[in-house]
Amino acid sequence: MISTQTKESIDLSKFPVDKIRNFSIIAHIDHGKSTLADRLLEMTGAIAKTDKNKQVLDKLQVERERGITVKAQTASLFYSHHGQQYLLNLIDTPGHVDFSYEVSRSISACQGVLLIVDANQGIQAQTVANFYLAFEAQLAIIPVINKIDLRNADPERVESQIEKVFDIPREECIRISAKLGTNVETVLKAVVDRIPPPLACPNDPFKALVFDSCFDHYRGVVTNVALFGGQVKKGDRIVSAHHSKTYEVNELGLLRPDEHPTQRLYAGQVGYIIAGMKDVKEAQIGDTLHLQDQPVEALPGFKPAKAMVFAGMYPMDQSEYPGLRSAIERLTLNDSSVTVQRDSSLALGAGWRLGFLGLLHMEVFNQRLEQEHNASVIVTAPTVPYKAILSSAKLIKSRRAVQKNMVYIDDQRVMMKYLFPLNEIVVDFYDQLKSLSSGYASFDYENAGYQTAELIKMDILLNGNPVEELATVVHRNRAYSTGKSMCERLKDTIPRQMFEIAVQAAIGSKIIARETIKAYRKNVLAKCYGGDITRKMKLLKKQAEGKKKMRLIGRVEVPKDAFINVLKRKDK
Ligand SMILES: Nc1nc2c(ncn2[C@@H]2O[C@H](COP(=O)(O)OP(=O)(O)OP(=O)(O)O)[C@@H](O)[C@H]2O)c(=O)[nH]1
Numbered sequence: 001m002i003s004t005q006t007k008e009s010i011d012l013s014k015f016p017v018d019k020i021r022n023f024s025i026i027a028h029i030d031h032g033k034s035t036l037a038d039r040l041l042e043m044t045g046a047i048a049k050t051d052k053n054k055q056v057l058d059k060l061q062v063e064r065e066r067g068i069t070v071k072a073q074t075a076s077l078f079y080s081h082h083g084q085q086y087l088l089n090l091i092d093t094p095g096h097v098d099f100s101y102e103v104s105r106s107i108s109a110c111q112g113v114l115l116i117v118d119a120n121q122g123i124q125a126q127t128v129a130n131f132y133l134a135f136e137a138q139l140a141i142i143p144v145i146n147k148i149d150l151r152n153a154d155p156e157r158v159e160s161q162i163e164k165v166f167d168i169p170r171e172e173c174i175r176i177s178a179k180l181g182t183n184v185e186t187v188l189k190a191v192v193d194r195i196p197p198p199l200a201c202p203n204d205p206f207k208a209l210v211f212d213s214c215f216d217h218y219r220g221v222v223t224n225v226a227l228f229g230g231q232v233k234k235g236d237r238i239v240s241a242h243h244s245k246t247y248e249v250n251e252l253g254l255l256r257p258d259e260h261p262t263q264r265l266y267a268g269q270v271g272y273i274i275a276g277m278k279d280v281k282e283a284q285i286g287d288t289l290h291l292q293d294q295p296v297e298a299l300p301g302f303k304p305a306k307a308m309v310f311a312g313m314y315p316m317d318q319s320e321y322p323g324l325r326s327a328i329e330r331l332t333l334n335d336s337s338v339t340v341q342r343d344s345s346l347a348l349g350a351g352w353r354l355g356f357l358g359l360l361h362m363e364v365f366n367q368r369l370e371q372e373h374n375a376s377v378i379v380t381a382p383t384v385p386y387k388a389i390l391s392s393a394k395l396i397k398s399r400r401a402v403q404k405n406m407v408y409i410d411d412q413r414v415m416m417k418y419l420f421p422l423n424e425i426v427v428d429f430y431d432q433l434k435s436l437s438s439g440y441a442s443f444d445y446e447n448a449g450y451q452t453a454e455l456i457k458m459d460i461l462l463n464g465n466p467v468e469e470l471a472t473v474v475h476r477n478r479a480y481s482t483g484k485s486m487c488e489r490l491k492d493t494i495p496r497q498m499f500e501i502a503v504q505a506a507i508g509s510k511i512i513a514r515e516t517i518k519a520y521r522k523n524v525l526a527k528c529y530g531g532d533i534t535r536k537m538k539l540l541k542k543q544a545e546g547k548k549k550m551r552l553i554g555r556v557e558v559p560k561d562a563f564i565n566v567l568k569r570k571d572k
Pocket residue numbers: 027028029030031032033034035036055067068069093094095096146147148149150176177178179180
């Protein structure tokens with residue numbers, strides 16, 4: 001039975017620990033997590049049933065535009081089953097490989113997961129990676145086969161895969177169509193029946209895990225918490241175990257998925273707390289909160305996410321530095337997996353060196369800076385971390401990809417493990433893999449440590465001036481082809497200017513590739529015959545605005561996108 005509950009009538013004391021289920025939906029990208037979340041929200045009355053509910057939990061503009069989930073969101077649902085009311089806390093998770101850090105964080109607040117597998121595509125790379133995250137955290141795993149409405153759906157085959165790869169009996173699989181709502185109620189029942197209630201004691205002192213946080217311009221930091229013990233109410237004085245600062249609780253409540261204030265939060269529940277944290281660094285993800293006079297042992301927290309891709313970020317104009325600094329600080333509160341270090345460059349001035357989990361992660365961060373904080377930035381070509389030994393050691397030949405193992409999932413799919421140099425996969429490996437396999441292959445990775453390799457630094461010169469932001473580390477065998485394609489791409493990206501520009505790639509003092517951009521002067525007034533002065537002014541203003549998006553290096557104007565586009569494939 002489905003229940004709807006109005007905003008005013010929620011009394012959370014009616015939900016003791018055994019009436020609570022905390023769960024996540026995990027899946028490979030596009031297998032239908034957000035669509036299933038929409039149906040669950042509709043069926044439990046958290047949102048009205050309309051055909052406009054598309055990815056309600058995907059709140060960020062970048063998520064809606066790209067159709068991907070970046071940030072995990074939480075929604076509390078009320079559901080009646082066996083004549084009892086249950087409080088189900090759903091934590092949505094992203095699917096892309098770059099965001100698996102968010103998945104592990106969400107999992108820490110849960111006792112079970114719905115593992116969604118597309119009935120047509122079957123098990124993919126992130127299905128496997130996410131399964132192991134849940135399995136290692138000893139969560140209850142409910143396999144859900146989605147998209148059974150598709151003409152070429154083959155749930156039988158997917159059930160065999162699940163049995164073979166995950167050792168879960170096929171009878172445990174639930175076949176659904178999240179799009180049409182088919183069998184989704186069975187999923188809700190399984191959440192209550194198969195996922196255990198949280199291990200939290202109402203009689204213990206208040207103890208909460210901060211598993212996520214976001215910044216609100218008016219109210220400061222909003223923390224998402226899971227209560228492992230006790231209860232908390234407005235006016236309580238709480239302490240962060242991480243830095244021992246004390247705060248007064250101003251507001252607390254449930255996320256449905258919008259904030260819904262309540263009187264209290266109790267053991268086992270998941271919700272939000274606003275407690276006057278103003279500085280973005282105060283809400284440490286993984287921190288433990290407790291009452292001022294009742295200290296508790298801190299929860300284990302999280303392993304910090306490891307940055308795999310680094311890039312420089314600089315303001316378009318140095319006068320925008322303070323604004324950009326605060327935008328980066330605010331955004332890193334919402335995404336603590338980004339590492340930030342101050343940096344400066346001769347050509348681009350003061351800026352930062354940021355570390356990301358992958359290239360998509362970096363692009364999404366950049367897009368969010370522009371969309372949510374109205375900041376315009378220059379992003380330099382991404383690099384990966386290297387360890388350099390500066391003596392002339394005997395060099396060992398670089399290891400390209402080395403196959404580690406191969407497992408047949410069924411007669412059509414095979415899972416292969418390779419050891420790759422990270423540099424080979426960060427930029428466009430994923431896109432190339434997708435296009436070569438017509439979208440069938442999927443990919444996931446984990447860090448396997450450092451290996452020795454024959455690497456050299458390649459510089460890019462514009463009219464003889466080295467551009468530090470475009471310098472890259474390349475494998476010796478690839479230097480010539482990489483240099484050539486970078487010069488060609490720069491030639492395409494940099495607009496012709498009033499003088500000739502030489503674009504060169506160099507190793508030390510040796511030039512290995514060169515392109516020339518011919519001189520040109522764009523006369524925007526060429527088509528304005530005769531006198532309309534306002535039209536002329538408009539065109540000149542537009543041209544000046546266009547120039548603002550350029551960066552002057554020496555005398556050469558370089559568009560800000562050049563710094564990242566130059567490493568990508570040509571057809572992008
Ligand atoms: N035919 C069919 N399409 C579905 C079903 N469920 C989801 N889809 C479609 O599959 C696509 C991906 O669905 P999403 O819910 O956005 O997938 P997701 O797993 O949340 O994706 P990420 O958040 O980016 O990981 C969308 O176009 C959905 O409309 C289903 O049951 N049947």
